[in-house]
Amino acid sequence: xxxxxxxxxxxxxxxxxxxxxxxxxxxxxxxxxxxxxxxxxxxxxxxxxxxxxxxxxxxxxxxxxxxxxxxxxxxxxxxxxxxxxxxxxxxxxxxxxxxxxxxxxxxxxxxxxxxxxxxxxxxxxxxxxxxxxxxxxxxxxxxxxxxxxxxxxxxxxxxxxxxxxxxxxxxxxxxxxxxxxxxxxxxxxxxxxxxxxxxxxxxxxxxxxxxxxxxxxxxxxxxxxxxxxxxxxxxxxxxxxxxxxxxxxxxxxxxxxxxxxxxxxxxxxxx
Amino acid sequence: xxxxxxxxxxxxxxxxxxxxxxxxxxxxxxxxxxxxxxxxxxxxxxxxxxxxxxxxxxxxxxxxxxxxxxxxxxxxxxxxxxxxxxxxxxxxxxxxxxxxxxxxxxxxxxxx
Numbered sequence: 561x562x563x564x565x566x567x568x569x570x571x572x573x574x575x576x577x578x579x580x581x582x583x584x585x586x587x588x589x590x591x592x593x594x595x596x597x598x599x600x601x602x603x604x605x606x607x608x609x610x611x612x613x614x615x616x617x618x619x620x621x622x623x624x625x626x627x628x629x630x631x632x633x634x635x636x637x638x639x640x641x642x643x644x645x646x647x648x649x650x651x652x653x654x655x656x657x658x659x660x661x662x663x664x665x666x667x668x669x670x671x672x673x674x675x676x677x678x679x680x681x682x683x684x685x686x687x688x689x690x691x692x693x694x695x696x697x698x699x700x701x702x703x704x705x706x707x708x709x710x711x712x713x714x715x716x717x718x719x720x721x722x723x724x725x726x727x728x729x730x731x732x733x734x735x736x737x738x739x740x741x742x743x744x745x746x747x748x749x750x751x752x753x754x755x756x757x758x759x760x761x762x763x764x765x766x767x768x769x770x771x772x773x774x775x776x777x778x779x780x781x782x783x784x785x786x787x788x789x790x791x792x793x794x795x796x797x798x799x800x801x802x803x804x805x806x807x808x809x810x811x812x813x814x815x816x817x818x819x820x821x822x823x824x825x826x827x828x829x830x831x
Numbered sequence: 832x833x834x835x836x837x838x839x840x841x842x843x844x845x846x847x848x849x850x851x852x853x854x855x856x857x858x859x860x861x862x863x864x865x866x867x868x869x870x871x872x873x874x875x876x877x878x879x880x881x882x883x884x885x886x887x888x889x890x891x892x893x894x895x896x897x898x899x900x901x902x903x904x905x906x907x908x909x910x911x912x913x914x915x916x917x918x919x920x921x922x923x924x925x926x927x928x929x930x931x932x933x934x935x936x937x938x939x940x941x942x943x
Contacts, residue, residue, distance in 0.1 A: 626876030
């Protein structure tokens with residue numbers, strides 16, 4: 561029946577929007593019960609089925625908006641998700657600041673500029689990059705928990721890949737492809753998973769999604785040239801460091817500012 | 832009534848309605864509308880995040896039942912929810928009394 565399909569279509573859109581939640585089946589069942597109850601009440605008042613369903617849907621609200629409001633409340637029972645959701649803005653700000661420092665240190669630590677290369681400069685840059693990678697992993701885990709409401713296998717994998725990037729940076733930061741690649745995988749995977757309720761702007765998200773893989777490829781080329789020709793291409797190395805740094809600083813600063821702007825406004829908006 | 836006026840009071844109103852017994856989301860919305868004589872007529876989907884947030888805060892719990900062949904989620908107050916309702920109700924009455932005393936335009940207090 562045409563009328564039935566209206567609620568079904570609504571529920572399909574809603575279900576897609578909450579698909580990442582552990583409790584998605586419960587959320588869909590709860591909304592389905594509401595919509596069917598509302599339309600049945602209207603039918604009892606003599607409204608024809610199709611009009612009853614249209615009215616019930618109109619009163620409930622646009623499915624993407626409602627799903628967004630519902631998924632902004634972390635799943636019950638997951639203390640960590642609430643903790644990270646609340647502190648994600650601050651953690652993003654710290655991460656953006658760390659990437660500013662790590663980017664500058666990376667350029668100085670891996671080049672001959674400003675007095676020539678020294679092991680101390682290189683080691684310091686490695687530690688700072690590793691710390692920035694760890695902070696990034698923390699933000700990514702927070703973004704995933706915020707999106708899904710609970711811990712799942714993908715979050716554990718993303719966290720492991722993020723930690724791997726930090727270890728690779730600490731051990732051998734000049735092999736940029738070794739830590740930029742896992743970091744790029746973790747960031748891109750998270751942004752794709754969490755895009756529906758990502759706090760950051762779409763423009764920054766798109767630029768990051770396109771830019772990071774390009775930077776990782778650039779890092780790979782720089783490393784291959786260095787390995788095969790004994791030539792360390794400073795311009796390419798700087799470009800990859802600066803590119804990665806600028807992208808991540810902009811993306812995390814954006815998330816931080818936006819989350820900060822909305823902090824304390826976690827009550828559901830009455831539309 | 833402008834729905835903006837409801838912001839900040841929804842928690843208290845929802846707790847008060849759920850206090851009357853296990854109720855599903857639709858029932859909460861109907862009670863809000865009926866008991867306010869139609870003044871609190873919300874976009875219905877916006878009540879669920881409030882219910883979920885109150886449950887997340889430990890003020891409500893839910894159980895599943897079945898009605899009309901469908902799963903139905905029923906909410907009820909916890910002890911913490913009942914305590915919060917009592918406290919918020921007292922705060923609200925104090926607030927209303929204070930506003931009322933100002934709106935009554937009582938005469939300027941006389942000193943000795």
